[in-house]
Structures are given as structure tokens and as C-alpha cells.
Amino acid sequence: MNRVLNRIEWKPLADSYSDSARHITAAARERKQSGERHPIEDFLWEYYSLRPAHFEKWHPGCGVLLRDAADEYSGKGYITIGDQTSVDSEFIKERADSLKWMIELLNNTLNRPARFNCFGLHEWAMVYRLSQEEVRHAQAPLRLSPEEIAAVVEAQELKCSHYDAFRFYVPAARSLNHMVLEREDQLQQEQSGCLHANMDLYKWCYKARPIVDSELTMRCFNLAKEIRTLDMRAAPYDLTQWGLTPVTIENSEGRADYIAQQRNFSERANVLRTELRDKLTAALRSVEGS
Secondary structure (H helix, E strand, O other): OOEEEOHHHHHHHHHHHHHHHHHHHHHHHHHHHHOOOOOOHHHHHHOOOOOHHHHOOOOOOOOEEEEOOOOOOOOOOEEEEOOEEEEOHHHHHHOHHHHHHHHHHHHHHHHOOOOOOOOOHHHHHOOOOOOHHHOOOOOOOEOOOHHHHHHHHHOOOEOOOOHHHHOOOOHHHHOOEOOOOOHHHHHHHOOOOOHHHHHHHHHHHHHOOOOOOHHHHHHHHHHHHHHHHHHHHOOOEOOHHHOOOOOOOOOHHHHHHHHHHHHHHHHHHHHHHHHHHHHHHHHHHHHOOO
């Protein structure tokens, strides 16, 4: 059943969300003006392509009707009938194939056993046998020599299951992975122990906007930021200038720390993953037969 909100009800919700979102995006705007770089936060605005201004816009999600909102919600994905504005059912139908793919991915990831044996080595495989001048995050110095990094990578089989991490491996490291991943492997390989699969919940939220509400999108963004922090702390970079100490996965103590955090993120991500799957499923069901 749809929920109807009068303007006096939804406007404070929209304003409160936008205020919170602007607090999050402020640093990104400042860095863009100054030209400064940040190895964690820049990733959230560059690899993930939602613009800060779009992140700041509140969306109530499918199943919520806003009264007297046509002036603020007249863009793609919305329809106004009388004095009520809501997500357009035709927009949902147009996106049906994409939504079904997302649901299948989310379901597969939930149902597949989580794996905790990768130790974040994808970041090491991205700098395998590269010099400081050649690495992706050149603003951050490597904390180990290229030879030491290579020794860690070569000491065990790489276990990456996420194509969008694997595709950034340097060519020399690709054959060291447990399998050569292709884009079409995504539905069959993603699992909830993977940091990148869990960060990507944010991506699936904003790709489904305005069907998915902004509150869930923000929660997934905040989790992605925490996960990215571990991702980079476990990488072979020295991030002390940003106040970050390394998770030294090259030794047993660091690996144990990494796994403990990885398990925590997996559990928290699966709560959000289930919520996102259920909302996408409900949106599709709302237009079935119409």
C-alpha cells in the first residue's frame, strides 16, 4: 500500500536529508577547488559516479506519494497526477530488465557462502612489480619496495572474486589469480565476503534511483566509506599523512585483523543487501499486470 505524505510531512524529511548529505559532500567540493587528493574519499566520487549534487537530493523511494511536490520532483522517474507526485510506474517498467539483473545479483550474493581468504591482495596485484611513479595512487608512497610487494603477491594464490577489482590488476598479475574473471562471471562469482561487492551496494542504490530511497543510499554510502578505508589500509601504501595506520596483511596478525573486519562488513552489508533486494522486488511487483 502506498504511503501519502503531505508537504508539511515530507519537506522537513527532504531538508534534513539534504543537510546531512551536504555535510558529507563538503570535503569533496573543497578538494575539487583546491586540487587536493584523498585516497579514500575521492574513490567514492570518482570510481562511483554519482555527483555530490545528485547525492544531496532526497528521494522518498517507490511506494511513497508526495503532495504538492511537482515543482521539486518533475524530473525523470517521477509522475504527478492531481496533487500527488510519485515514482512513475512506466519508469519502473522501462528499467525492469536492469532491476531483475540487480535482484539476481543480490540474491546470488546473499545465498553464496562468504569467503574470507583474499586478504585484500587485489590492491597489491594492482601495483605488482610497478615503481612508485607507475602506481594508481601516486600521491601516496608505497610502504614496501616493489620486490617486497611482489614476494607477498607470489607467496599465495590470489583469490579475488570481483571482476571490477580484478580488471585493474596489472597484466603480469592476472595469471596469479585463482581464475581469470570476465564480466559475465559476475552473477556466478560475487560473494558477501568481498569488500568491493559490499561497497557496490551504494552503486546499485543510485543506479536504481529514484526507485530506491535516499536514506538507504546514504547508509550504503557510509558503509562503503568504512569498507574503502579498510581496503586502502590493507593495501601496500603508506597513508600516515591521512592519519591511517596499515593493516599489515603480509603477516599473520594483520591477516587476522583483516578477516575480523571483513566478517563484520559482510554481516552489515547483507542486512542492507536484503533491504535493497526487497525494495527492488516490491517495485517490480507494483507494476506487474499494469
